[in-house]
Amino acid sequence: MRLLFLGDVVGKAGRTAVTDKLPGLIAELKLDCVVINGENAAHGFGITEAIYEELLDAGADCVTLGNHSWDQREALVFIDRAPRLVRPVNYPSGTPGRGAALIEAKNGAQVLVVNVMGRVFMDAMDDPFAAVEREVERAPLGRVADAIVVDIHAEATSEKQVMGHVLDGRVSLVVGTHTHVPTADHRVLSGGTAFQTDVGMCGDYDGVIGMDRAEPLRRMREKTPGGKFEPAGGPATLSGIIVDIGANGLATAVTPLRVGGVLAPT
Amino acid sequence: MRLLFLGDVVGKAGRTAVTDKLPGLIAELKLDCVVINGENAAHGFGITEAIYEELLDAGADCVTLGNHSWDQREALVFIDRAPRLVRPVNYPSGTPGRGAALIEAKNGAQVLVVNVMGRVFMDAMDDPFAAVEREVERAPLGRVADAIVVDIHAEATSEKQVMGHVLDGRVSLVVGTHTHVPTADHRVLSGGTAFQTDVGMCGDYDGVIGMDRAEPLRRMREKTPGGKFEPAGGPATLSGIIVDIGANGLATAVTPLRVGGVLAPT
Amino acid sequence: MRLLFLGDVVGKAGRTAVTDKLPGLIAELKLDCVVINGENAAHGFGITEAIYEELLDAGADCVTLGNHSWDQREALVFIDRAPRLVRPVNYPSGTPGRGAALIEAKNGAQVLVVNVMGRVFMDAMDDPFAAVEREVERAPLGRVADAIVVDIHAEATSEKQVMGHVLDGRVSLVVGTHTHVPTADHRVLSGGTAFQTDVGMCGDYDGVIGMDRAEPLRRMREKTPGGKFEPAGGPATLSGIIVDIGANGLATAVTPLRVGGVLAPT
Amino acid sequence: MRLLFLGDVVGKAGRTAVTDKLPGLIAELKLDCVVINGENAAHGFGITEAIYEELLDAGADCVTLGNHSWDQREALVFIDRAPRLVRPVNYPSGTPGRGAALIEAKNGAQVLVVNVMGRVFMDAMDDPFAAVEREVERAPLGRVADAIVVDIHAEATSEKQVMGHVLDGRVSLVVGTHTHVPTADHRVLSGGTAFQTDVGMCGDYDGVIGMDRAEPLRRMREKTPGGKFEPAGGPATLSGIIVDIGANGLATAVTPLRVGGVLAPT
């Protein structure tokens, strides 16, 4: 089967890129499963129920989140009736929603999607490694799950790489999100797990991590509050990773996808 | 003129890749100037005088540093007799060495190399933006300097992107180092400055940020001290960015370079 | 002369304690100078012009700030017409207001008040040590200034203690603010500078750092957004330090002051 | 019963204060239980088996640790044969030793001692609140435990205060350690739990958090490596908190203890 993971969708520019291009890509690339990180889909901050459904309508089989999960407070409520919306698994027990979901893909395959937050330079969360282990043990690759995708939403390259190596051979894909810049280290690890330190964002790369650059440029130098952070409105690059997955659930090939906007296309 | 910037050289594997491949690349690509970040060249931590000279012998015109500048204490001393070694410019006044150097390139061009450290998720340093401004004003592009290279050694993608946009049109290249993973967002900004959020490392990408992965994998999960961090010893990828620079000092083209090791070649 | 420094005034409870008690204390203790940290005076976040004047009316000769300086945006404007309002000196050049002020005290003495922000676990600022040195050199103790007060607004005890020792013998008082809890290490250092790692806040100590405790208790465990942070409304403790200063500008005695609320009185 | 908690013992100066003064204090104050934080007892960094036994011999009934638990690697081994040595409870599962111990005090009472690490500005650990809850539920106050002591080893005053309020009425004492400076906010909370944001250290307060001040003063300003951090060798202040505990396990009175060294005595 063939799976596409798209990085953090940022605001209207990012959503437009998804709705415009994803349906065609699904047909063209014969995609069996699409997972999208949607933590910045609502004007750069969080996600609403309408946007969650917009992403599903465009072809997403599952939507993941991150440190911006609850920026739109309604997410704390509608996540419980949104079975394909996955928030970081290492939030405290009692947090609304789920940290992992076994979803049925377009081809009928059972795909386990786990979202987890790193802790280096991030908020204090429970152990991401122990949390993911528990989910993977519950739906082992090749027995319960036909494919397993782990979205590690983290800042430090080291923590994401450790997650990749720890899970190598037991999941189909470990992919980083959160930095909003794609890395060029996509590959299949020796155990058969596809890996990319960060998949990048679906947003306008001519801003600063997808936001209009005026305010970040001012604030980082002047250290005073001022205007709001607004998503950059230029054409977005759809940024993702395509993984070919064998019958055993492991990756056979990995291809970066970058379409539109200012980045060099793949 | 054509310039190559190579990211953080990590340990013996990284140095071997440089000494083996750089001389050939200089000839083949007709490189006029080579700048290398050497902060991890000495067994992963800092740089020695012998290694500094090894990098110059291999073809480097200038070597930059970062948060690991002084891991080998001798660097605090020999840097004052090493005119092509540049440490972050925003260290406190009185720090040994220099934060910027106007060097003569292979083609006789005057190239200003500035090294600066970011502050987001990094150690407390003086304002990186003000510090770089001062250096660029001292040797303006097209008047004093034929090319200007700014190595922003930083963790956060946002801080590096702000540096790129702030300097766009006034320097030849703003390139990030420190995360040890190349980003796929290399391009020429609208004002004519080449930019890449992080150039990646020259090291073995099958480790964790260039270090043997056994200890990082153990320590990040077990949270106890243990073995030492050792550089990974597998074949290194030479990771850099090639910039074509016009007569006005601005970039006309930018090409990522990745050769050897486990990464997809360019 | 005798000087009183009062720590971070938090919201209405803190302001009421100041306006109710400070006039009497000035008379009773024969205070020649009162400096108050007002960074949380406006409902816990920043300061307004009306509140700045309320503090002066209550007897403050000078008001200092901190990381909350600009929470009320009007402070960016009115600070330029508020000569006794001092914001951290190590903000970038160009920041509104001043980082040090030489003010005339009630007894006609010239008192230099410097406000500076630490960098450990705080926002990225310029070097606090170099910045304070410059101010102290401009108005040396015993020659230009009859007394010098340095309010180091910082998180880490180590950074505050380093500031105390670095300035020992050259200023009258180095006092920490920001943690909102008074420390019991007030004393005169060997060189004659009065020191206290943190002077504590003027606020309701039955909350969490002066804020109503419901929301901090919930948020720190549940990790979701929710209610607002509101100042705690119970009776505040006025928390400060009294310094007796000799003709040479150095401290001869130091006495903690804690009046009202739930803390043990001094 | 009457319990004494002593803060972080730093190096030889701190140990000497303990061994010289604790036996007399036990007799004089009729102490039934003594708990000491020993994370810096071995030359400022960690603890050895010999020092653990030295502290027991001086009268400690229990020794707690913190972020320096394993600075002396032997602690990873001997902790398993040291039933009265308690390391932070929120280390990952599988960590040597224990995070809580039900010990028999001098008067035969069963005292539950829990050590826990905060996460704000500290290393990434599991949820401190959930971890302490589990221990307290296992040995509830008044039923299993005659007294419960929680040592929250943390940086931020807010996190320590939240722990105090969360546990108020269910434990005898919540006391902070780690900042090495005693706070003046000791009191019995409304539910009957004794609380102090930080108990301070047993060490030489004329250094920087108990270390000789030459190196911290140099390094914090010069930002280069250099000499080692060595414990300050001047006379130490024994810094602790005395809690009187009723038959129901709750606190009836709380008194700070500061003896020797440069701090004002209690």
Ligand SMILES: [Fe+2]
């Ligand atoms: Fe994001």
Ligand SMILES: [Fe+2]
């Ligand atoms: Fe994020």
Ligand SMILES: [Fe+2]
């Ligand atoms: Fe590096």
Ligand SMILES: [Fe+2]
């Ligand atoms: Fe680095």
Ligand SMILES: [Fe+2]
């Ligand atoms: Fe404050």
Ligand SMILES: [Fe+2]
């Ligand atoms: Fe503050």
Ligand SMILES: [Fe+2]
């Ligand atoms: Fe300590």
Ligand SMILES: [Fe+2]
């Ligand atoms: Fe500690």
